[in-house]
Amino acid sequence: MKPALLVATKGWDVESWARRIRPLLPDRPILCTDRAGIYHGADADLAEIHYILAWKPLQETLDRLPSLRVIFSLGAGVDHIFALTRLPDVPIVRIVDPDLTARMTEYVVWQVLHHQRLGPAYSAHQRERVWRDIDPPAAHQVSVGIMGLGVMGGSAARILVRLGFKVRSWTRSPKRMAGVESFHGAERFDAFLAGTDILVALLPLTPDTRGLIDLPLLRKLRRDGPLGGPILINAGRGGSHVEADIVAALRDGTLAGASLDVFQTEPLPADSPLWDLGNVVITPHVAAVSDPVALAGQIAGQIEAFERGEKLKNRVDPRRGY
């Protein structure tokens, strides 16, 4: 038998991952937690585990894996792993996959076009049976500022450039991408914001990005753009924004609209004022879902390559936290 692996997901359908992985790695034990992330079997079985495929793994599960060699995050983000207090000194690998990237690109482009084409106004007119033309600005008149030009942000940026939007990016390190005006670091942040009509957040959640999108930041966005005020789209992590500030900004006109896929508390509580605000699109953290059908093959391939002595791809840098 080859080294065993554990699928440990909290809130996800564990078996849908195990079902896909088993035929790809047939000659090794594949154990699963329950839907709450708890493993009910013997410690002796866990002692054989070399690999964990994890989404929001429990600390007590990781603590029971003395032979662990690699942690595979089942999502692109790894904040759910760094949120733990004790991490074994093993590589952490995240998902980078065309399927996941395409899904996020669709979401971002969908929401940018929704606001640029005045979707909220036309939906309101339709509900009231009003026939009134209001001209949307052309894409080239709208500036989309993307915070985080990584795998996801980079892909969305390329499509938005093709559609004719003015695209700018803000990152930690310098970036160059055709058609994109790049800004990086704290010194250039205000200049980036000052020219942004639609702010797209595709940042990982780290100590540096936690609570970053607050009222003072939103007040620095371009106020005289063609959409009647700035728009916020957050598909990164809810921990990067301050929801009470977004509500205040929508109420006082600092923001003209928002599309939020991620929230400080998920599910978004039923009493959140966001549900009732006009010009807000709420989706339940589905911008880019990890599909086991698309992703299991990549993880199985990485495990086999690792055992052949090859380097793991898409390793996370623990010092950066992403």
Ligand SMILES: NC(=O)c1ccc[n+]([C@@H]2O[C@H](COP(=O)([O-])OP(=O)(O)OC[C@H]3O[C@@H](n4cnc5c(N)ncnc54)[C@H](OP(=O)(O)O)[C@@H]3O)[C@@H](O)[C@H]2O)c1
């Ligand atoms: N809503 C969903 O369904 C969903 C699905 C998948 C992923 N996500 C989220 O999307 C995030 C991005 O994914 P990805 O694959 O594009 O990640 P990535 O390739 O690691 O890119 C992250 C980008 O953020 C920038 N960044 C990080 N910290 C920063 C800081 N303090 N200041 C400025 N820029 C900073 C990085 O800058 P450098 O290039 O300079 O390093 C990089 O450009 C994930 O971490 C996850 O949280 C959400």
